[in-house]
Amino acid sequence: MQRREFNQLLNAILKPDSIKDFCPNGLQVEGRERIQKIVTGVTASQALIDAAIALGADTILVHHGYFWKGEAQPITGIKKRRIGALLDHDINLFAYHLPLDVHPEIGNNAQLAKLLDLEMTDGLEPIANSVAVKGRLKTPMTGEQFAQKIAEVLNREPLVSLVRDEPIETIGWCTGGGQGYIDLAANQGLDAYLTGEASEQTIHSSREQNIDFFAAGHHATERYGIQALGELLAQQHGFDVTFIDIDNPV
Template sequence: MKRSDFTHLLNSLLKPDAVRDFAPNGLQVEGAEQVKKIVTGVTASQALINSAIELQADTILVHHGYFWKGEAQVITGMKKRRIASLLTHDINLYGYHLPLDIHPELGNNAQLAQLLDMELQGGLEATPNSVPVYGKLKTPMTAEAFADKIATTLHRKPLVNSVRHKPIETIAWCTGGGQGYIDLAASQGIDAYLTGEASEQTIHSSNEQGIDFFAAGHHATERYGIKALGEYLAAQNGFDVTFIDIDNPV
């Protein structure tokens, strides 16, 4: 498929113009004219680029790409080495951040819900494209039991702050660095909040507002959207797609 057609395909599917983001979504570094072999991964790290080069991929598709708001605009050091690797090997880089978080089927939030048996009921924010979402556990369980389920499913022991000491029924969640939404979840009377990361103040919010809290890892909660997107492209469009999980404990 021509690169321009592939870009149109992704943008039609993920609708990046529907959400304000912290980085450009779509084609970030231009490479080969034809898209045939794709490597997917969470972050466009040098390790992922090196793996794509070894596989002779022409395209990398990630959740965390480049050119974030607030970062230095100069192309030096680590950024220079990454971009030089892409250009030298004529590899396209595509990144989709919030559009991949919120996609109703392939998104990180939707995929995490399937894995952890959570029923997604709506957006936590009063906007059409809410990033955090809410719902319920299909089977109510204690915080301890839910933590065990997270550890078994995501292969990562979560940070847990259990304050209610009774079964969780309602839950809100946002994959990645969504710890700031805990206050919004608490204000809506939700039993528990799940995200990737925690900040120092998050535990105080949990304690003082009576909401159980789980931080299951930024990387661990965001593996599944980009993996699902790659599998969709392979099944629907016949692309050769390889998902590469570059482990990250954060």
């Protein structure tokens, strides 16, 4: 498939124009015209680029790309080395941030729900027009039991703030750095809130608003949307796709 067609295909799937983001979505670095062999990953780190080069990929597709709002613009240091490696090996870089978080089927929030048996009635219902969503545990359980389930499924021990004695039934969640939405979840009267990261004030919000909180890792909660997108491209469009997990403890 030609690069322009591939970009159009991704945009048709993820609809980036429908959401305001902090970075450009779509083609970020131009490489070869014809796209056949794709490497997917969470972040366009040097390690992922090096792995893609070793595999002879012509395209890298990630959730976290480059050119974030507010970052330094000069192409120096690690930015120079990363972009230089892409250009030297004529590799395309495509990145989709919030569009990949919120997609109702292959998005990070939807994929995490499938893994953790979170029920999404009427699709992914947003919390107060945010990218966080809400639903229910298919099987209510205590905070301790849910923390154990997260650890087993994601292979990552979550940071938790458990303040309730009752089982968790209703829950809000947002993969990645969505800790700021805990107050919206509390205002909705939800029993618990799950995300990737925690800030100092997050624990106080949990304690003072009587809402259980779980931070399961930014990387660990966002591995699955990009995998699902890659699987879709392989199964429905015949691309050679390899997911490479460059682990990150955050």
